[in-house]
Amino acid sequence: MRHGNKVNHLGRKYAHRKALLSNLACSLIEHKRIKTTLAKAKELRKYVEPLLTKAKNNTTHNRRTVFGRLRSKFVITELFDEVALKIANRPGGYTRIVRLGRRAGDAAEICLIELVDYNELLLKDKAGDGSAAKKTRRSKRKNVAAPVAAAVTAVAEMVQNKVETVVETVSEVVATVEENITASPDLSMANELMGKKVQYNDLKVVEGIGPAIEGLLHAAGISTWAELAAAPVERIEQILDEAGSRFSTHNPATWSKQAQMAHDGAWAELKAYQDELDGGKEVTE
Numbered sequence: 001m002r003h004g005n006k007v008n009h010l011g012r013k014y015a016h017r018k019a020l021l022s023n024l025a026c027s028l029i030e031h032k033r034i035k036t037t038l039a040k041a042k043e044l045r046k047y048v049e050p051l052l053t054k055a056k057n058n059t060t061h062n063r064r065t066v067f068g069r070l071r072s073k074f075v076i077t078e079l080f081d082e083v084a085l086k087i088a089n090r091p092g093g094y095t096r097i098v099r100l101g102r103r104a105g106d107a108a109e110i111c112l113i114e115l116v117d118y119n120e121l122l123l124k125d126k127a128g129d130g131s132a133a134k135k136t137r138r139s140k141r142k143n144v145a146a147p148v149a150a151a152v153t154a155v156a157e158m159v160q161n162k163v164e165t166v167v168e169t170v171s172e173v174v175a176t177v178e179e180n181i182t183a184s185p186d187l188s189m190a191n192e193l194m195g196k197k198v199q200y201n202d203l204k205v206v207e208g209i210g211p212a213i214e215g216l217l218h219a220a221g222i223s224t225w226a227e228l229a230a231a232p233v234e235r236i237e238q239i240l241d242e243a244g245s246r247f248s249t250h251n252p253a254t255w256s257k258q259a260q261m262a263h264d265g266a267w268a269e270l271k272a273y274q275d276e277l278d279g280g281k282e283v284t285e
Helices: 014-031 040-055 060-070 073-086 120-127 145-183 189-194 210-220 223-231 233-243 252-263 267-275
Strands: 033-038 094-101 109-115
Touching: 014 033, 014 040, 014 073, 014 094, 014 109, 033 040, 040 060, 040 094, 060 073, 073 210, 094 189, 120 145, 145 267, 210 233, 223 252, 233 252, 252 267
Parallel strands: none
Antiparallel strands: 033 109, 094 109
């Protein structure tokens, strides 16, 4: 019997419940909003919000602590590099639950849980002047025509503002997509050949570079494949030496060549070249 225990076990054993919440948290961080049952959303909010708070302080200890709960390198990178910057000025309450009614079949209550800082429409409304018609309480119905006309005008203006906001948002999204299509190379072949999710200018596609070294290179001003390809080996070795002894074993001799192949979109050549390497180093017989 529960006897006042307020933890909702969701009808699962401890290990199953832990894996469920971890997967839901990864999906929420990756997609910014997910649809699930109300009971799961309430437990997910208690599970994920402390992790979002930890992500605001980007340290190795916090990264390892959060990784122990989420177990996904891609989600950890997304959380600490993008989401943490978005929620930096928010003191808490990072998620919002919106009820959607009951599901057909088992009548389970369904809801939408999302990160509040990624709802662009609500953020634009909040950033506006916020002016609205003043509500008054009238004890007697006098001169009904004038208030009705004013209400119709206010509604028409509100609808027009909403339409303009939606049009602006759609135009921005279309422009962003067109820009990304123009600027970004086709990464479908890279994903197929390399067997992992490759993003544009992701330095981790270079064999020998992990998340820690990628952070060091970003801090030193090397954040794209082209910049890494143009950087002298001596400069990269200096960056690794200044970072500490644990990076001194890495050999960046092949990194520029790999980055140039990624920049040129030569994924087949890059895959074949990496098959000949051993931890990013050329094998000498």
